[in-house]
Amino acid sequence: MAELSCDVVIIGGGIIGTSIAFHLARAGHRDVVVVDREINPGMGSTSKAAGGIRAQFGSDINVQLSKLSIELFESFERDVGVSVPFHQVGYLWIATRPEEIPLFRRNVELQRRRDLDVRFLEPAEVGQIAPYVRLEDVLAGTFHARDGYASPADYLTGYHRAGTALGVRYLMQCEITGVLARRGEVAGVRTSRGEIRAPRVVCAAGAYSGKIGEMIGIEIPVAPLRRQCFVTEPITEGLRHPIPMTVDYTSGVYLHSESGGILAGLADKNEPPSFNQNVDYAFIERIAELAMHRVPLLESATIKTGWAGLYEVTPDHHPILGELPELRGFYVAAGFSGHGVMHAPATGKLMAELLLSGRPSIDLHPLRWSRFREGNLNQETHVI
Numbered sequence: 474m475a476e477l478s479c480d481v482v483i484i485g486g487g488i489i490g491t492s493i494a495f496h497l498a499r500a501g502h503r504d505v506v507v508v509d510r511e512i513n514p515g516m517g518s519t520s521k522a523a524g525g526i527r528a529q530f531g532s533d534i535n536v537q538l539s540k541l542s543i544e545l546f547e548s549f550e551r552d553v554g555v556s557v558p559f560h561q562v563g564y565l566w567i568a569t570r571p572e573e574i575p576l577f578r579r580n581v582e583l584q585r586r587r588d589l590d591v592r593f594l595e596p597a598e599v600g601q602i603a604p605y606v607r608l609e610d611v612l613a614g615t616f617h618a619r620d621g622y623a624s625p626a627d628y629l630t631g632y633h634r635a636g637t638a639l640g641v642r643y644l645m646q647c648e649i650t651g652v653l654a655r656r657g658e659v660a661g662v663r664t665s666r667g668e669i670r671a672p673r674v675v676c677a678a679g680a681y682s683g684k685i686g687e688m689i690g691i692e693i694p695v696a697p698l699r700r701q702c703f704v705t706e707p708i709t710e711g712l713r714h715p716i717p718m719t720v721d722y723t724s725g726v727y728l729h730s731e732s733g734g735i736l737a738g739l740a741d742k743n744e745p746p747s748f749n750q751n752v753d754y755a756f757i758e759r760i761a762e763l764a765m766h767r768v769p770l771l772e773s774a775t776i777k778t779g780w781a782g783l784y785e786v787t788p789d790h791h792p793i794l795g796e797l798p799e800l801r802g803f804y805v806a807a808g809f810s811g812h813g814v815m816h817a818p819a820t821g822k823l824m825a826e827l828l829l830s831g832r833p834s835i836d837l838h839p840l841r842w843s844r845f846r847e848g849n850l851n852q853e854t855h856v857i
């Protein structure tokens with residue numbers, strides 16, 4: 474590769490990197506290069522995601538990111554020029570322990586303050602929305618009809634195609650091996666194919682963002698954690714597809730319709746940080762047990778396929794968005810803690826605004842990198 478220079482280098486062509494690149498180009502800023510070591514964009518965590526999109530979070534900043542993202546998913550065809558089915562069948566959260574009820578009520582209030590029509594549900598109302606759910610142990614629920622799910626790969630393809638058409642350059646099979654810096658300012662990146670000079674670099678490397686941090690000697694606290702899910706063969710009796718994304722808050726198991734069957738997933742809270750993406754079949758069985766407890770008709774279903782991928786988890790389950798104070802021109806957009814697909818549209822728009830004017834339309838102060846140094850973290854409660 475002959476020596477390259479550009480205005481912005483984005484490390485990582487996942488849903489976050491492609492969204493930032495698209496939003497920069499759409500705002501007229503086209504001198505952008507996205508670098509990814511894979512053969513195609515979107516082969517990292519984005520290709521493993523379940524596609525859930527929701528506004529029901531426990532922190533105001535996450536609710537704001539979701540609200541903006543849902544608006545942008547709804548207008549995706551108009552803005553990006555690609556039609557992607559967004560199944561807005563709602564997210565149903567289920568509580569089975571008395572101590573969860575005050576949290577559910579508090580979060581509904583928080584979300585309603587942002588003009589989201591989220592409802593607190595009594596058990597009978599849960600049964601009306603989700604007749605397939607075992608109700609005996611259900612104490613309460615919450616529901617937001619504009620939540621739902623969609624194909625992460627389709628959104629990514631939209632951002633990639635539209636960004637490329639606007640002039641964004643993608644360098645694939647190109648590994649970032651170092652970051653160039655001089656006197657506290659970034660100067661570009663070193664790659665497996667040569668150097669790229671740039672005054673601004675954005676780290677959108679997903680679960681590998683901590684590794685990029687090591688290259689600049691600054692801790693980017695993003696832990697890679699294996700997460701797994703499976704899809705059943707089609708279920709034609711007893712279920713009217715598509716069902717809402719159904720989350721058992723107590724056990725953590727979540728399910729939604731997928732290809733005529735059910736996709737079910739669960740976070741193993743004991744999973745140590747690592748880049749292991751092998752499927753653990755014993756854990757898939759555990760997911761199946763919990764899914765069958767909540768949705769008994771799954772007892773007669775057959776598992777078609779399962780997979781594992783990486784969450785990119787920060788200590789407070791909020792992303793890091795913004796410039797590093799220690800290295801001018803170096804920005805981070807990572808650590809979405811399993812919510813990177815649903816927060817990608819807002820992240821792309823806000824990071825583009827930050828890079829172009831320094832004034833994003835949502836205050837990103839709560840997501841600054843330095844919060845980990847300052848302590849007093851605001852934990853997100855609605856993580857699955």
Ligand SMILES: Cc1cc2nc3c(=O)[nH]c(=O)nc-3n(C[C@H](O)[C@H](O)[C@H](O)COP(=O)(O)OP(=O)(O)OC[C@H]3O[C@@H](n4cnc5c(N)ncnc54)[C@H](O)[C@@H]3O)c2cc1C
Pocket residue numbers: 484485486487488489490508509510511514515516517518519520521522523524525526647648649650677678679680681700701702738781782783784785806807809810811812813814815816
């Ligand atoms: C099982 C599972 C289910 C999930 N379900 C959901 C869900 O329902 N909803 C949701 O919103 N999110 C979900 N997620 C999380 C979601 O997948 C991530 O939050 C999101 O994909 C993060 O996007 P990203 O672009 O930051 O990372 P990635 O998609 O991982 O992209 C990062 C890119 O950086 C590249 N890269 C890294 N290091 C280098 C380097 N040194 N040089 C060059 N390239 C590099 C990688 O190749 C990769 O393509 C799920 C994740 C898993 C594993």
